[in-house]
Amino acid sequence: MTKVAIQGIEGSFHAEAVSKFFPEREIELLMCDSFEKVTNQVGAGKADFGVLAIENSIAGSILPNYNLIDTGDFEIYDEVYLNIQMYLMALESESIIDIFEVHSHPVALLQCRDYLKRFPPQFKVIEGKDTASEAKRIRENNLKGVAAIAGKQVAEMYHLKILDSHIQDIKENQTRFVLFGMKGSNLNSKTTNKATIKFVLGSEVGSLSEALQVLADHKINLTKIQSLPIVGRPWKYAFFVDVIFKKPDDFFDAMDALQDKVKELKLVGTYTSNKENVPSKLTNVISNGE
Numbered sequence: 001m002t003k004v005a006i007q008g009i010e011g012s013f014h015a016e017a018v019s020k021f022f023p024e025r026e027i028e029l030l031m032c033d034s035f036e037k038v039t040n041q042v043g044a045g046k047a048d049f050g051v052l053a054i055e056n057s058i059a060g061s062i063l064p065n066y067n068l069i070d071t072g073d074f075e076i077y078d079e080v081y082l083n084i085q086m087y088l089m090a091l092e093s094e095s096i097i098d099i100f101e102v103h104s105h106p107v108a109l110l111q112c113r114d115y116l117k118r119f120p121p122q123f124k125v126i127e128g129k130d131t132a133s134e135a136k137r138i139r140e141n142n143l144k145g146v147a148a149i150a151g152k153q154v155a156e157m158y159h160l161k162i163l164d165s166h167i168q169d170i171k172e173n174q175t176r177f178v179l180f181g182m183k184g185s186n187l188n189s190k191t192t193n194k195a196t197i198k199f200v201l202g203s204e205v206g207s208l209s210e211a212l213q214v215l216a217d218h219k220i221n222l223t224k225i226q227s228l229p230i231v232g233r234p235w236k237y238a239f240f241v242d243v244i245f246k247k248p249d250d251f252f253d254a255m256d257a258l259q260d261k262v263k264e265l266k267l268v269g270t271y272t273s274n275k276e277n278v279p280s281k282l283t284n285v286i287s288n289g290e
């Protein structure tokens, strides 16, 4: 059975992302209590794949996860975007005026900052594990006066009552997740039209604009550029760039040309852009490859 490491338990958004990546496949979830443990499981060969949230449209980039993928020297195989709607939930006996404490994943709490400001100052907001674990704990320990912020599926799964709905700051809320594994999997499907690359520049004037010009010259469209501090080299940065393209050849030509313009260049992964949020087609590729 395919083993996939995630941060969180059943019902968490990471678990939902796994079912989008593998809609028809039986999966063993390796449930970890930190993002770092997810990459450790994959690095040690205990999991075939890992799934990490990389960016949320309200809370922004989850920078430590960029770092984990980079330092583990993993390859990104695929992406999915989940529509994230947050709910406040508690034991059946509770109503919203009974709540004095709310728990959730830190990134989930960030998405509900405006909502949480409405509660009185003595109201406690506590960063916990993933959304689903926090909710499960309320049920298992019969915690009165305590609520969790999580997805609707969590309330159903752990029999909690929804006290408030769609509580994230902005209704339109999405998280982008990536599926990653060891390098050299050869899992690329024919529909490849997106890539993540990393480069480090020299300190010459215009080095970033020259690198970007190479991409433009090869008809490569940037969808995201993220700079990340290089640990151990204060005030030096690496750039993580997501690009989309029509023809994979254009992209690989651009990579060749870029090699001469930058100090370090790494291909983190090529995959299929999945903004439409459809179940991944990668499952077929894996099945055929086995």
Ligand SMILES: O=C(O)C(=O)C[C@]1(C(=O)O)C=C[C@@H](O)C=C1
Binding pocket: 007, 008, 011, 012, 013, 014, 015, 053, 056, 084, 105, 107, 108, 129, 130, 131, 132, 175
């Ligand atoms: O706690 C969860 O359910 C998660 O999957 C974590 C996580 C995250 O890390 O961003 C996933 C998606 C949402 O954006 C909020 C939290």
